[in-house]
Amino acid sequence: MKLFQMKTSPQGVERIAEFLENNYVCIGYPGTGNLEEASPEEMLVRLLKSGAYQGQELEVAVAGLNLFVHEMQDGDYVLVADGEWVHLGDLGDYFYDDTYDKMEDGRCHRRGVTWLKSIPQSELNPAAAELLADESIISRYRGTLPAGRMELWIEGTGQANAAVDGKPARVDEVTVAKAISVLKEALHSEDTERRERAAIAILQYAK
Structure with a gap:
């Protein structure tokens, strides 16, 4: 089980309302086709062929797509920000919808989401807040996660509710x-x- 954060404006268009209503997330980067079997090297080739990315932006795109397509798995969790609120979701499998594979749209790379809970940002535990503050389009939490009840951990009322020297304490x-x-x-x-x-x-x- 892994935890990710994602931004909600692929291709510069805010999609949070649509994500919540239609139970999915997407990452953008159109013009690359179905990436289910694509290695990072193949992703790089396809991004280059699209002609829309270069330099550091190209490296960021490959890293983000690899996280979204391959490192994320069915049953992992995602956090998305929505103003003063944060939404926690249970992720489904990656799928590609060529209907939206257009530069002006970019909703082609998708994962279904079952939204579990909405939490005020002020109630996030420090570790979850730090993850959400990451400016990357997508990133993964690299610390230790609880074996269950993710929503309690996120709110800071589960295993990470205590703090020592400003850092969340862990209880095995x-x-x-x-x-x-x-x-x-x-x-x-x-x-x-x-x-x-x-x-x-x-x-x-x-x-």
């Missing part, structure tokens, strides 16, 4: 499992107050 899965086990045992305590505290803690974790 084994420790979390042990803590939950202790709380479950406390539910059977003869101490009413202890049972109530354990129940509250479990319910908060499950939100």
